[in-house]
Amino acid sequence: MSNDALIQGLNEDLAGELGTIIRYNYQAGRAEGPIGEHLREMFRREIPDELGHAAFLTDMIVDLGGEPTTTPTPFGKPSSPKEMLTLDLEMERADVKRYTEHARFAEELGAIELKLKLEEIAADEARHAREIERILRGM
Ligand SMILES: [Fe+2]
Numbered sequence: 001m002s003n004d005a006l007i008q009g010l011n012e013d014l015a016g017e018l019g020t021i022i023r024y025n026y027q028a029g030r031a032e033g034p035i036g037e038h039l040r041e042m043f044r045r046e047i048p049d050e051l052g053h054a055a056f057l058t059d060m061i062v063d064l065g066g067e068p069t070t071t072p073t074p075f076g077k078p079s080s081p082k083e084m085l086t087l088d089l090e091m092e093r094a095d096v097k098r099y100t101e102h103a104r105f106a107e108e109l110g111a112i113e114l115k116l117k118l119e120e121i122a123a124d125e126a127r128h129a130r131e132i133e134r135i136l137r138g139m
């Protein structure tokens, strides 16, 4: 894997994070009904994690000589809490898979800090997925 391919991969991750930040903010505003208050709290608690991921990726892309994206990955806008959480679970799981794969690329390139940090981000996303799964099980 080349440096350019790595930058492109990290930019996909960054676009995903920007989309997640906007999606969780949107969903917090739209969450209604008996479970709405709990969901608002969870979405707003996860936003700082995703912001931290986006900040790290932005710095890393610049340090690698790339141009960090400012365009979020588009996302669906389901209206019911259950559909929102189902979408979020799907996207968090996809994030875990993508970060795990990119951590492997980083390892191949001998970029140890990047490898470890991407694994740490993958672990954060796995925790987010687990938290969403727990709520979905009770719905
Ligand atoms: Fe994230």
Ligand SMILES: [Fe+2]
Residues within 6 Å of the ligand: 020, 046, 050, 092, 095, 124, 125, 128
């Ligand atoms: Fe997440």
